[in-house]
Amino acid sequence: MKQFKRLTTPYMLWAAAMIVVPLIMIVLYTFTEEGNSVLTFSFTLDNFTRFAEGTYVNVILKSFRLGLLTTGLCLLLGYPMAFFISRFSEKTQALLILLVTIPEWINMLLRTYAWMNLLSDNGIINQLLGLLGIDPVTMMYTDFSVVVGLVCNFMPFMIIPIHTSLSKMDKSLIEAAYDLGANKIQTFRKVIWKLSIPGVLNGIMMVFLLSVSTFVIPKLLGGGQYMLIGNLIETQFISVGDWNFGSAISMILAVIILVFMRLMKKMDPQED
């Protein structure tokens, strides 16, 4: 099947021009900024020691905690959803998947504003609680509000790949498992779950990557004190204008994520 190998050529050229070159340019800029002579290697030392300081480590830890929490919740809630959807007729499945995707076409900022509206101290939820005679609950600017916003926003990215895996599954395998005497739990664990792992990993990767570098939603729903790594990078690039440090941070982030993905790949049974 060697004929198909050439199919990668266009994308290789494209990726070189549109992904690799811009990255190299950023790195080059970091060496030449603010009147430094062209190759100042102080970049490596300075920015990394700066980063090692407690605050920035805290920021990155917080980002990862939040990323993991969001990914975990999305998996926990999204897997059943994908599973249930895959049990409907093919036509209904297509419709349901579309219904899951459509909210993402509405501007993210607007949806986040709507959440602020729902969760705020005088918000819709608290007004409803008031009607029931329950005291208002502070939900805005807490972990709760941030996680709700992130899960609502990113869960479709978990559901879709899992559903893709599940829908492709040969249904006779499940029947075979039952015929061979497996109960529901065994069938799920040994057959369905195993076969859906590529989709699960894909979903985890997508949600994790999106949530670990996000900053707009946490900033709006959690307030400015919700400092995350994406936020830090944005500040360095835009308001401080310190591209050196900005790209140093994003490189650290990229390395950590690459390591993380390596680990994920290890869990994929189909990878050789």
Next chain:
Amino acid sequence: MKKKSFFTRFYVVICLAFFYLPILVTMIFSFNSSKSLTNFTGFSLRWYEELLNNVEVYKAVYVSLSIAILATVISTVLGTITAIGLSRSRKVVRELLLNVNNFPILNPEIVTAIGLMLLFSSIGMRKGYTTMLLAHIAFCTPYVITSVYPKVRSLDPNLANAAMDLGATPYQALTKVILPMIKEGVFAGALLAFTMSFDDFVISYFVSGNGVKNISIVVYNMTKRINPTINALSTIVIVVIILVLLAANIVPHLRKKSLNRNHRRNTVIAVVLVAALCTLMIRMGITANGKHVLKVYNAGEYMDLSLLEQFEEEYNCTVVYETFESNEMMYTKLAAGETYDVLIPSDYMIERLIKEDYLQYLDWDLIPNKKNLMEDVVNKRYDPGNRYSCPYFWGTVGILYDTTVVDPEDLDDGWELLRNPKYNGDLYMYDSERDSFMIALKALGYSMNTTDFDEIDAAYEWLIEQRDTMAPIYAGDDVIDNMISGNKALAVVYSGDASYIISENEDLDYLTPSQGTNVWYDAMVITRDCSETDLAHAFINFMISEESALSNTAEVGYTPTVSSAFEEMKESDYAGISSYVPQIENPKNEIFGYQEPKVKQRYAELWTKVKAQ
């Protein structure tokens, strides 16, 4: 399969409800009679009416939609063939390409955005529709590959071989055997690509220019005072999608019989239609009518846009109007080689632009309306003698307080009011490094432009102590809606925003602290590269005419620099609203100055600590 259990249906419905809850709220508030997004004051179609008259939104819809469609089609094709090719490649190539492919996904968007912006600038591409499209293809394709590749991998590698042994050509093997097997993956990838492209802001913002904006860019620039027109737009989008879905589900039923035979022809017709639509859209987007073009770059929600139309009519020209979220964002674009004619930045940024030689002298002879300017707003330290800049709006920073909660005696404490334990947990700080440090420095009696690291550290301690004792929320522009709803008793705000907030919530009042504050000026400047200097001067002159200034301040709510407009509004719309009249007599007041990079870095580092530790 058995009948679906109640629980299955219930779970699916609950999940969808969770996704649609915010959208439902968005839709409801599109019918709100007031601008607020938190208080429903009554039913009205006002925002739909405004939407009908908003050309900017039309254009943005066209840009978002056509870019999303084109980028989806191209990246799906590119991504799918790459994924198929990858499964046959050597391991080294595959690993390498998959890792490179992951970069746009795992890098924070801002890094990708700046990288692409640098790329386009360095090869001299004019920023606009094409650059935006290329960038969207660049960040959508990786998503397609990630969703198609696992599908391809799970195929039996012998399938295609078998097909070809049976006499199929490689092309036939591809389209008749492989593609049908991976179509769910391709569909999922295309859906993802469309979703990512349609809702993208950061990358689009940095790689586009010359007036090309998508919906997200328009919305993000409205954050200052989010405007329900966009809610109206979203409602229409949702309704259109629902109609299309209904049609897609009903139409096939009606013509089930003829469907199979005509399937191929229908596909061809659909493709041709989409292609024609796209070409038409691209043509529509190009505005070349031979008129003079003036490019204006201003903060979001900071101008009465009808003035632009008036100006275009009067001078028979086209104004390309773009907006930024912060001065720094404007500077980043300018530094990357984007060209504009007229900018409207703030004082300290003007100082920087002058220092770095971005601006040209104003020819005041071409601006006869100079006589309209108030004495209070000219000849300030950022531009002595106003050689480069013509003041646009101005004001102070102060404390907005709830008169029903805050004890009048406490007001004498000025900035220390923000550390009064009585109001613990009851305040919003402004999430801005310079303004927060300004507060601390002023409270301690230092200059807000200090470069003395000991003073800066003392201010840092002040802020840390405030954070630990008061548990403030560092909010952005959401403070506006929050204060209108009366969520907290105290907030740090700009005087112009205060005027608007007080006009919506009468319980509030504005305090200009006695320790001195930041007096700020935003002014119009002409860039060095400006090719339409006469038109640029005419524009500045037009903006400070008595009529323009009046309708501008009426719309935006900030204090104008033209005396007649100021006097008139003071007596009418903003009568009795103290923040409308900036209190600038205090000799301790200052204007922000340009910060050296080292100092700036120090402030940024400490501010991160205040917020993150």
